[in-house]
Amino acid sequence: MHKLRLTNKGAFPFTTAPALLVKSDRVLAQGMMTYTAVGADMDLEMTTAVDVQVARSERETRRTPNAATWQGSSFARTDLEGKLTLTNYRREAVTVKVTRFVLGAADFADNGAKVEMVNQFEDSSASAHPHWWGWYSWPAWWGHFNGVGRITWEAKLEPGKSAELNYTWHYFWQ
Secondary structure: OEEEEEEOOOOOOEOOEEEEEEEOOEEEEEEEEOOEOOOOEEEEEEEOOOOEEEEEEEEEEEEEEEEEEEOOEEEEEEEEEEEEEEEEOOOOOEEEEEEEEEEOEEEEEOOOOEEEEEOOOOOOOOOOOOOOHHHOOOOHHHHHHOOEEEEEEEEEEOOOOEEEEEEEEEEEEO
16 A cells, blocks of 8 residues: 655644645545644555555464463464565655564564564554454453464565565464
C-alpha cells in the first residue's frame, strides 16, 4: 500500500475526514484521514502498491512431540521458517515498512527487524488476528502456550532490485 506519512505541526489536531491528494492540478488519490493530535504522525493510505510486489514462502522445519506438558496434557511444538521477497519495479528507490503477523511466538527475523509479541486483548492492529479467528472456539491451552507475534521491517528498495526478509516462529499444538 502506498501511504503518505503526515506530521501534524500545526496548532490544532487533524480531524477524521475524507482527504484528496492533489499535485500540479492533478488528483493523485483520495483516502480517509484519521484524528491526529498536534505533534503526532499519521499514515494516509493512497493506493495499492502494484509496483512493489511481494512473494511469501513458508515451511515447517521441525516437529517435536511431547515438547511441553500442561495440566496433565502433552503438547507438540512446530517450528517454521518464512521468507518474504519484495521486488521494486519502480524507476526510483522506495522505502517500505513491512509487518508480518504469525500465530504462535516469533523467534527471529533478519535485516534489523523488530520482533515482538502482540497483546491480543489490547493491541489495536487490524491484523492482530486473521479474519477467520472468530470462526473457531480456541481451547484454553492455546492462549497459555501461544500468542500472536509481530515482525516489522523497514527497508529501502533500489529500482529493479529485490530484497529477502527471513523470519522464524513456533507454536504448540495438542
